[in-house]
Amino acid sequence: MIISMHKYDLDTPCLVLDVDVLEGNIMRMQTMARAAQKELRPHAKTHKCSAIARRQIGAGAVGVCAAKISEAEGLVAGGVTGVLITGPIATPRKIERLMSLLKKDPTLMVVIDDQENAVKLNDSLRQRGLSLDVLVDIDVGLKRSGVAPEKAMELAGVISGCPSLRLRGIQAYAGQVQHIKSFDERRKKSLACMERAAEVFGQVTEAGFPCDVFTGGGTGTHDIDLSVPWLTDLQVGSYVVMDAEYMAIGCARNPDKFDVFTPSLTLLSSVVSANQNSFVTVDAGLKTLYRDGAHPVVLKPCEKGFTYEWFGDEYGMIRYPEGTDHPRPGNVIELVVSHCDPTINLFDQFYVISKDRVIDVWPIDLRGKSQ
Amino acid sequence: MIISMHKYDLDTPCLVLDVDVLEGNIMRMQTMARAAQKELRPHAKTHKCSAIARRQIGAGAVGVCAAKISEAEGLVAGGVTGVLITGPIATPRKIERLMSLLKKDPTLMVVIDDQENAVKLNDSLRQRGLSLDVLVDIDVGLKRSGVAPEKAMELAGVISGCPSLRLRGIQAYAGQVQHIKSFDERRKKSLACMERAAEVFGQVTEAGFPCDVFTGGGTGTHDIDLSVPWLTDLQVGSYVVMDAEYMAIGCARNPDKFDVFTPSLTLLSSVVSANQNSFVTVDAGLKTLYRDGAHPVVLKPCEKGFTYEWFGDEYGMIRYPEGTDHPRPGNVIELVVSHCDPTINLFDQFYVISKDRVIDVWPIDLRGKSQ
Numbered sequence: 001m002i003i004s005m006h007k008y009d010l011d012t013p014c015l016v017l018d019v020d021v022l023e024g025n026i027m028r029m030q031t032m033a034r035a036a037q038k039e040l041r042p043h044a045k046t047h048k049c050s051a052i053a054r055r056q057i058g059a060g061a062v063g064v065c066a067a068k069i070s071e072a073e074g075l076v077a078g079g080v081t082g083v084l085i086t087g088p089i090a091t092p093r094k095i096e097r098l099m100s101l102l103k104k105d106p107t108l109m110v111v112i113d114d115q116e117n118a119v120k121l122n123d124s125l126r127q128r129g130l131s132l133d134v135l136v137d138i139d140v141g142l143k144r145s146g147v148a149p150e151k152a153m154e155l156a157g158v159i160s161g162c163p164s165l166r167l168r169g170i171q172a173y174a175g176q177v178q179h180i181k182s183f184d185e186r187r188k189k190s191l192a193c194m195e196r197a198a199e200v201f202g203q204v205t206e207a208g209f210p211c212d213v214f215t216g217g218g219t220g221t222h223d224i225d226l227s228v229p230w231l232t233d234l235q236v237g238s239y240v241v242m243d244a245e246y247m248a249i250g251c252a253r254n255p256d257k258f259d260v261f262t263p264s265l266t267l268l269s270s271v272v273s274a275n276q277n278s279f280v281t282v283d284a285g286l287k288t289l290y291r292d293g294a295h296p297v298v299l300k301p302c303e304k305g306f307t308y309e310w311f312g313d314e315y316g317m318i319r320y321p322e323g324t325d326h327p328r329p330g331n332v333i334e335l336v337v338s339h340c341d342p343t344i345n346l347f348d349q350f351y352v353i354s355k356d357r358v359i360d361v362w363p364i365d366l367r368g369k370s371q
Numbered sequence: 372m373i374i375s376m377h378k379y380d381l382d383t384p385c386l387v388l389d390v391d392v393l394e395g396n397i398m399r400m401q402t403m404a405r406a407a408q409k410e411l412r413p414h415a416k417t418h419k420c421s422a423i424a425r426r427q428i429g430a431g432a433v434g435v436c437a438a439k440i441s442e443a444e445g446l447v448a449g450g451v452t453g454v455l456i457t458g459p460i461a462t463p464r465k466i467e468r469l470m471s472l473l474k475k476d477p478t479l480m481v482v483i484d485d486q487e488n489a490v491k492l493n494d495s496l497r498q499r500g501l502s503l504d505v506l507v508d509i510d511v512g513l514k515r516s517g518v519a520p521e522k523a524m525e526l527a528g529v530i531s532g533c534p535s536l537r538l539r540g541i542q543a544y545a546g547q548v549q550h551i552k553s554f555d556e557r558r559k560k561s562l563a564c565m566e567r568a569a570e571v572f573g574q575v576t577e578a579g580f581p582c583d584v585f586t587g588g589g590t591g592t593h594d595i596d597l598s599v600p601w602l603t604d605l606q607v608g609s610y611v612v613m614d615a616e617y618m619a620i621g622c623a624r625n626p627d628k629f630d631v632f633t634p635s636l637t638l639l640s641s642v643v644s645a646n647q648n649s650f651v652t653v654d655a656g657l658k659t660l661y662r663d664g665a666h667p668v669v670l671k672p673c674e675k676g677f678t679y680e681w682f683g684d685e686y687g688m689i690r691y692p693e694g695t696d697h698p699r700p701g702n703v704i705e706l707v708v709s710h711c712d713p714t715i716n717l718f719d720q721f722y723v724i725s726k727d728r729v730i731d732v733w734p735i736d737l738r739g740k741s742q
Contacts (some may be wrong), residue, residue, distance in 0.1 A: 011742050045684065067685045068654075087654075087685065090643040090700035093382040114700055115642055131587040144652050144686055145644035147500045175683060272461040273484055273516035281515050283439075283458075283544050286713045288741045292662055313416060313712045314438045314458065314544060314741070315515055328463035329485055341684045342657045345717070348739055367739075368719055370685070 002351070005358045008300075008332045010351055012270040013284040015343075017241070017350040018344060019359065021264035023055070023238050028261065029222065031060045033234060036226035041065055041215055043237035046341050049305065049350065050078025050368035052240060057082070063107075066233050069097045070369035076105045078365055082110040084215065086171065086235065088137065088145055090117055094371075095124050102130055106288060109213075111137035111171050113146045114156045118165060125164035134165050135213060138172040140193035140202055146172070152200045156209055169213030172197030173235065178220030183250045190221040194228040201230045223260070241265035243340035245293030263336045265350075266299060267343070269316060271331045278319055280327045282308075282337075285315045288346055293339030300334035301327075308335055376729045378673075379703045381722055383641040384655040386714075388612070388721040390730065392635035394426070396611050399632065400593065401430045404605060407597035412436055412586055414608035417712050419737035421449025421539065421722065423611060428453070434478075436606050440468045440738035442504070447476045449736055455480045457542065459508065459516055459605065461488055465742075466495050473501055480584075482508035482542050484517045486529045489536060492529055496535035505536050506584060509543040509571055511564035517543070523571045534536060540584030541575065543568030544606065549591030554621045561592040565599040572601045594623060594631070612636035614711035616664030634707045636721075637670060638714070640687065642702045648692055651698045653679075655706070656686045659717055664710030671705035672698075679706055 007016050033040050039062040044053050053064045053075055063082030066072040072083045080315055089098050098121075102108050105250045112118050112134050122356050128284075136155050139146030147155050152170065159167045174193035180186035194216065212232070217225030219238040225231055238246050242263040269284035287329045289296055291310050298306040298318065305321030318333055320326070337343040345367055352360040378387050404411050410433035415424050424435045431655055434453030437443040443454045460469050460481050469492075471480050483489050483505050489638065496503055507526050510517030518526050523541065530538045545564035551557035572585045583603070588596030590609040596602055609617050613634040622629045640655035660667055662681050669677040669689065678693030689704055691697070698704075710715040716738055723731040 012462070013741055088643050088700065091383070091641045092701065097382075100438065113646060117700060140644065143647055144682055145646075147646055245598075270462045272459050275484060275510065275516075276514055283742075286661065286663060286710075287716050290661075292657055311515055317515075318688055329459065329488060330463065332428075339657075345658050346739065346741070368717065370384055370717070371654075 002358050002361060007268065007351065007353050007356050007358065010268060010358070012268045013288040014268050015347050016266055016268060017351050017352050017362070018264045019352050019354050021262050022240060025261045026056055026059045026106045029236060030061070032223065032226065034060070038226055038231060039233035041233040041235055042240065043086070044071060044075060044366065046237035046342050046344070047240060048364045049362055050069060050075055050080055050365050051362040053078070053080045057241070062233055068279050068369060068371060069094050069101065070371040071095070071366045072108065073101055074366040074369050076101060081105055082108045083107070086111060086173070088113050088115070088117060089121070090341055095121060099124055099130065102132060109133040109135065109168065111135045111313050112155065112159060113137040115155060116161050118155070118162055122162035122164045122251065131164045131166060131167045134159060135169050135171045135215065136167070138170050138197050140172045140174050140197050142173065142175045144175065149196050149200045153207065155202055156204050160209055167209055167211065169211035169215070170197060170201050172216040173218065174216070174221070175218070178218045179245060179249055181249050182254050183255065186221060187224045191228070194225060194231065198228055200231050219246060220249060238340055241340045242336070243293060243338060244295060244297045244336050245339050247297065247336065248294045265337060265340060267296070267335045267337050269333045269335065271318070271329050271333065273328045274327060274329055279317045281311060282316045282318050282333055283314065285310055286313045289316065289335070289337055290339055290342035290346065292342060296338050297336040298333060299336060300332065373732060374728050377725050378639065378722065378727050378729065379731070381639060381640045383703065384659040385639050386718050386721050387637055387639060388723050388733070389635045390723050390725050391425070392633050394612060396632045397430045399429055400610050401432070401605060403594065403597065409597055409602060410604035412604040412606055413611065414457070414606050415442060415446060415737060417608035417715070418611060418729050419715050419735045419740070420733055421446055421451055421736050422733040424449070424451045427611070434605055437574060439740060439742060440465050440472065441742040442737045443479065444468070444472055445737040447472060447742050452476055452478045453621065454478070457482060457544070459488060460492070461485070466492060466538065470495055470499055470501065473503060480504040480539065482506045483526065483530060484508040486526060489526070489530050489533055493533035493535045502535045502537060504535065504539045505530060506540050506542045507538070509541050509568050511543045511545050511568050513544065513546045520567050520571045524574055524578065527575050531580055538580050538582065540582035540586070541568060541572050542725040543587040544589065545587070545592070545680060546589070549589045550616060550683070552620050554623050554626065556609055557592060561595045562599070565596060565602065569599055569601050571719065590617060591620060609711055612711045613707070614709060615666060615668045615707050617709050618668065618707065619665045621657045636708060636711060638667070638708050639707045640704045641696045642689070642700050642704065643693055645698060645700055650688045652682060653687045653689050653704050654685065656681055658682045660687065660706070661710055661713035661717065663713060667709050669704060670704065672676060
């Protein structure tokens, strides 16, 4: 029986989620947003879990974001409405899937960064007698998707000429600034990006387009985004679980550690081989701890100086400091994951814990939904 | 209807597997092994697919390898017998799972690299009236698991004193040499490792231990391993699907390209945003194309000079050479994946194709089996 088991008795490798810390993170972000009179539209691409999305909405989020149509399908199947798909729906098969999903859930919203795409979406909608809320995706320097700010008005004009599309506003995501270590530098660069988007939002609304959504921002800039004029809601993702990559940047009150939010997610791994002098081999490697972002942080054993290194597809190397006991096969290691999003996507479930005991198992129901 | 669809009409991102190329790779390796009077014991950790394991056995493989007990469970459920688990079964929960699986399939074999582990396995087996084939895992320089060669005889002695364990031989895997670019350097280093293991095998058999298995080697050293004395079988994995990381090393006949095997696996991705001058954004990123090994190789468009760069969790950047047509949203890109093992583990199925048309869908039934 898994329920009531101590987390260190779980089979490994596995992901555990401390629900008290998770809810603390959800409430902290929601409270900060409310105080600034902004909304939250948290990104489900991070946690890939309808159960977490429902909690975020329950705490007051205006909706959630999905990166792909398949994630949106999973969220809708999981009872979540008000989903914004943050990347263009650009291929014929994806447009087909969007049409099918829209019939189930008319609250969907998508972004557009291409005039031809606007026309194609409009045609598909019209043929089916449907209509769709859309945002103009503005490129504020990441160059991944979005139109240049100076071309946004033209695209807004094309969209507003499409009777099956309802222009609701704009999206701007400055992904390139989220992990800048210095808070001051991050603040300066992020504001430069987001204020450019705010100008566009001003132009679009002044031109008479009836826009009520200006969405963007992320965990690394959340407290900076809250001061951006006209920004209506924040697409924060990682704050809810956290990871080593975000822990390593500074925040307003601490230049060395982003300690506004606490890691609610950890990975448990076991020692499987211990024949070397200064390190042991554990059962978590590339396939359970995505090699990206920052090095995982060892929480248990809690003595300082334990470090994790990737050691192939299935294994990791735990180096331990001189003078500490040599770990033995079967010993459990607890780690803060390197980069939360792609690591969560490697697992089928979270073991949900409270006070170190398992109280529930939540399916990672959007895992592998990459289309 | 998916069957008979052209591969470029499939929704993306997705993995496609050319079954004719796959079978060519399987036959080529089997033929080479047979000519050298060696066996194959291909590693299923690469393809994570019982359907491929069954084909490898059908072509003559003596068994297959699994990295974890959960993979072995999946293989047994998929009708595959003769599974060797290549990493130590070191924790109480894993030993429990091994005992359960052994009741279903007595042909299982495991490795041991620790005396205490031998005793624990023996105790668990005795309590249940079971017995188990085991190999001594020899560390030939990777330092990830295995005992030092000079301690192998002592461990063999402990194992032979355990009545529920049947010592069958040794395992030696020189993972650290598989991707050395120069064939001659790889040959030299690999032979030094494997000849050390062969010495151990000689000692163990001379001492009267009834050993008939000396397993090891990999795709990068397959033709070198075939000359190692006493080596009975090769744990080759990647050869069956190939990847960009292996393509980039040299082989005996070509110093710049490992062209003994042909990539049977490719990833299809679509352009989703095309607002920049020298690159476009595609729908495959960290979550579908594992960032490890080598850069993915662009096969379609087939003009030279197209390159792939990771561009976040969900996206990639395709740079294209001046003078070629600017790709448009919806255009399909075909890539050889960076590192096959962790990339396959991100997907639930292979679209199996022959002459570019889908003829079947094979579940990646060991996907996510990391325990």
